[in-house]
Amino acid sequence: PVGIFSDMFLPWTADSAAKFDIPRIVFHGTSYFALCVVDSIRRNKPFKNVTSDTETFVVPELPHEIKLTRTQLSPFEQSDEETGMTPMIKAVRESDAKSYGVIFNSFYELESDYVEHYTKVVGRKNWAIGPLSLCNRDTEDKAERGRKSSIDEHECLKWLDSKKSSSVVYVCFGSTADFTTAQMQELAMGLEASGQDFIWVIRTGNEDWLPEGFEERTKENGLIIRGWAPQVLILDHEAIGAFVTHCGTNSV
Known part of the structure; x- marks a missing residue:
């Protein structure tokens, strides 16, 4: 094999790629925008600057002003407390970090600002191949x-x-x-x-x-x-x- 294209929820394929010394490219069915928001929240933790679950905060470093509240975040993003999903989420993130690049079910014209942001700020190789529904x-x-x-x-x-x-x-x-x-x-x-x-x-x-x-x-x-x-x-x-x-x- 010369490479592996894998869904994000198959993190074990990162080890398979490493075993054969071939690149793994991970598929994300979500948007560039969503992953840019998640990346900023993980790094900056802006939700810690508000005093209630309903007070809005600005997600920093994005091309547009995006406001959220704590109630709009998953518990996993706000706390280090272990849940039933914690092992899977950690495995997905670790395998993503090991991957050669990412393919998205999106297209440049839909969210060009966030394609550019993901490329320059998140800094990962990526390809927009959507919308897959066209098939x-x-x-x-x-x-x-x-x-x-x-x-x-x-x-x-x-x-x-x-x-x-x-x-x-x-x-x-x-x-x-x-x-x-x-x-x-x-x-x-x-x-x-x-x-x-x-x-x-x-x-x-x-x-x-x-x-x-x-x-x-x-x-x-x-x-x-x-x-x-x-x-x-x-x-x-x-x-x-x-x-x-x-x-x-x-x-x-």
Whole structure:
């Protein structure tokens, strides 16, 4: 082998690359902006200069003024206290530091200031090769991006085809974002009260938070997908007019 291209969550590949004396290039599915912010926070720890979790602080050394609060940071960034994720996060960071360079699911025109910042300030070799979603050309590719969909793509398309252009609200918060029962119930009541056509992707499992009778009352204008959704296929449809999202890079 002449090199290894590895996802960031496979840190053991750094040792494999070292064993064969070949370069490892790590893939980050997130943006240049996100890694620039994380780098500054790790080095400068600006959150230590505020007195409460809701007081804003400026993330230093970035091309633009970016303000955050402690509540917007992960616990791992704010404390040295060990958690269940600590060993993995440490391994990822250590393997990143050993890597020859980084490839991003992004492109220069989207965040040119942060591509330049990452190159000059963070100082690592990097290549922007995104957006990777462009490789999803046919219906099957779009339907099964990430994993096999929990709903038949033809059924989903048939439902979307029955709606007017830009009339459907698509609601999806990814596979890891967590919300309280009260928040999910408020969202459900808001969707119902709006009378708007919607597709709502929810995780399988405990669904006790769904208001009683919600699905029956919204069956004419709502489609609930439990599990994995054919997101690229849905977002590519002309009926979609709005996207309620947690703003994960793979969604954006």
